[in-house]
Amino acid sequence: MAKRPKRKIIKIGEDDEIRLSDDEFLMLKLITESKFLSVDQIYSFISRSNKTNKKSLRDKLVRWASLDVLAVNPVYLGRNGVKVYYFRIGSKGIEILIKNGYAPKDWYDLRISDFFREKQQLHTIATQEMVTNTLILLDYNEQITSKPASSISLWNNEGNKIIIPDWIFSKDNHYLNIEIDTGSQEHDVLKDKITNYIQLAEKYPEQNHSVLFVVVDESLPVLEVKHKNRDKRVGNIKQTVIEQTEQLNIENLNLYVVSLYRAHGVAARVLLGETPLDTQQIGIEVTTIQKVLEYNNKFKDEYDVNTINGDSIYMYHTPSHLYADLILSVSNKAKTIQEKVFVVLLEEGYMTGLKKLHYLHSVMKSELREKVDKIIGVYKRKEEMEHDRLGELYPNLLVGVIGDLVEQMESEPKFYTMANKVRLEAVTFERTTYVDK
Structure with a gap:
C-alpha cells in the first residue's frame, strides 16, 4: 500500500489551516511562476x-482561494465563450512559499493582482499550454529546469537584457x-x-541556445486568434529566419518554428x-539513404547510383555550412537519364536543414560548377514529414521518410x-513537379 505524502500544517489566521505536501508547495510555486493555470494544467502536475481526482483537486483549490492562498478568475475560451477557471497565487500563498523556503523574499514585491489583468492574456494562456504539455511529455523530468525568462539573467554589455x-x-x-x-x-x-538571439549566442559561446518559435493555432480554442491559416x-x-541567418553559421544556436499543437x-x-x-x-542516416537507393530491388534494376565529391560541384564561395549532406549521381541503364541529386536531412521545425534546402534550391541550376x-x-x-511546413514551394524537391x-x-x-505549400503528393523518382499554387 502506497504511503501518503507527509504534509506540513500551515496556519491561516486564528481558525483555519491547510496541509501541504512537498509537491503541493512546488505546485504553488509553479502557479506563481506561470502567472495563472487552469485546473487541468494544475492536475497534470500534481496527479503525478x-x-x-480532478473534482477533489478543484474543490481544494477553491477552498484555498477562499483563504487567499490562491485567487480564481474565469476566462472565456472557444467560439461559444466556454468559461474556464484559472488560478493564480494569493498573498497568503506568497507568504507561505517564502516562509517555508520555496521562494525568495523578493516575491513579496510581485504584483500578483495584475496577473489576471495583463493585456496579453491570450499570449500567457498559450505559453502555459505549451509549457505544461511539454512538462507532461517529459514526465516533469527533474533534470530539466522550467522557468519564466525573468528568473534567468542574460545580459548585454550595457547591463540590459539582450x-x-x-x-x-x-x-x-x-x-x-x-x-x-x-x-x-x-x-x-x-x-x-x-x-538578439544571434547576439545572445555570440556573447555566451560557452552556452548552447535553442529557440522555438511557437505559432498559436486552433488547438488553443481562444476567440482572439485572428488568423485561421x-x-x-x-x-x-x-x-x-532564413533571410536573417542563411549566411551565418553559429554553432551554439539552433532555431525551430512550429505550430502550437506540435510544439511540445x-x-x-x-x-x-x-x-x-x-x-x-x-x-x-546519409549512409542509409545511399544504401537504400543502391540496393532497392526495383531501383537497382533501372538505375545506377554513385556518390559525387562536392569539390566537383560547389564553387569556392559556396558556404560550407550549406553543403548538402550527400550528393548522388543517378543514371538509368540506358543512360538517357543522368541526374545529379542533393540529399538534405530535414527535421520538423528545424531551420538548419531548411536553410540548406532553400539555398541549394536557389543555386542548383546556375551557380554551381x-x-x-x-x-x-x-x-x-513520417509524422515529422506530415506536420512540417516548409513555407515555400520547391519544384525540384522530392521528400521521403528514411524508415519507409x-x-x-x-x-x-x-x-x-x-x-x-501544405499538401504533399506521392510520386516516383522520375516525376518532380508540383500541381497547384
Missing part, C-alpha cells in the same frame, strides 16, 4: 505524485528559449528578436537531445512532391 523569451527550459548548459507568436507581431519585431504564418516566420513534442525532443541530429547520426537536377529531403519519421524507404526495399521507393 498525489492520488487525487532578449526576454516567454519561457526558458534548461538542462545542463543548454537553454531552450520559447517564443509564442499570436500573429500580431510585425515583421521588423521578429527580425529584431532573431538578431496558421500554416501560412509558420511559413512566413521560417522565411524571415518538438520541445521534448530538443531537451532530450533527439534533435538536432549530431554529426555521427547524420552520417548514419555543374548543374544539379533534384533535391531529396529526407525525414527520420528501408521498408520498401522490395518495391519502388515512394517519394512525395509539394502539391502546394
Whole structure:
C-alpha cells in the first residue's frame, strides 16, 4: 500500500489551516511562476505524485482561494465563450512559499493582482499550454529546469537584457528559449528578436541556445486568434529566419518554428537531445539513404547510383555550412537519364536543414560548377514529414521518410512532391513537379 505524502500544517489566521505536501508547495510555486493555470494544467502536475481526482483537486483549490492562498478568475475560451477557471497565487500563498523556503523574499514585491489583468492574456494562456504539455511529455523530468525568462539573467554589455523569451527550459548548459507568436507581431519585431538571439549566442559561446518559435493555432480554442491559416504564418516566420541567418553559421544556436499543437513534442525532443541530429547520426542516416537507393530491388534494376565529391560541384564561395549532406549521381541503364541529386536531412521545425534546402534550391541550376537536377529531403519519421511546413514551394524537391524507404526495399521507393505549400503528393523518382499554387 502506497504511503501518503507527509504534509506540513500551515496556519491561516486564528481558525483555519491547510496541509501541504512537498509537491503541493512546488505546485504553488509553479502557479506563481506561470502567472495563472487552469485546473487541468494544475492536475497534470500534481496527479503525478498525489492520488487525487480532478473534482477533489478543484474543490481544494477553491477552498484555498477562499483563504487567499490562491485567487480564481474565469476566462472565456472557444467560439461559444466556454468559461474556464484559472488560478493564480494569493498573498497568503506568497507568504507561505517564502516562509517555508520555496521562494525568495523578493516575491513579496510581485504584483500578483495584475496577473489576471495583463493585456496579453491570450499570449500567457498559450505559453502555459505549451509549457505544461511539454512538462507532461517529459514526465516533469527533474533534470530539466522550467522557468519564466525573468528568473534567468542574460545580459548585454550595457547591463540590459539582450532578449526576454516567454519561457526558458534548461538542462545542463543548454537553454531552450520559447517564443509564442499570436500573429500580431510585425515583421521588423521578429527580425529584431532573431538578431538578439544571434547576439545572445555570440556573447555566451560557452552556452548552447535553442529557440522555438511557437505559432498559436486552433488547438488553443481562444476567440482572439485572428488568423485561421496558421500554416501560412509558420511559413512566413521560417522565411524571415532564413533571410536573417542563411549566411551565418553559429554553432551554439539552433532555431525551430512550429505550430502550437506540435510544439511540445518538438520541445521534448530538443531537451532530450533527439534533435538536432549530431554529426555521427547524420552520417548514419546519409549512409542509409545511399544504401537504400543502391540496393532497392526495383531501383537497382533501372538505375545506377554513385556518390559525387562536392569539390566537383560547389564553387569556392559556396558556404560550407550549406553543403548538402550527400550528393548522388543517378543514371538509368540506358543512360538517357543522368541526374545529379542533393540529399538534405530535414527535421520538423528545424531551420538548419531548411536553410540548406532553400539555398541549394536557389543555386542548383546556375551557380554551381555543374548543374544539379533534384533535391531529396529526407525525414527520420513520417509524422515529422506530415506536420512540417516548409513555407515555400520547391519544384525540384522530392521528400521521403528514411524508415519507409528501408521498408520498401522490395518495391519502388515512394517519394512525395509539394502539391502546394501544405499538401504533399506521392510520386516516383522520375516525376518532380508540383500541381497547384
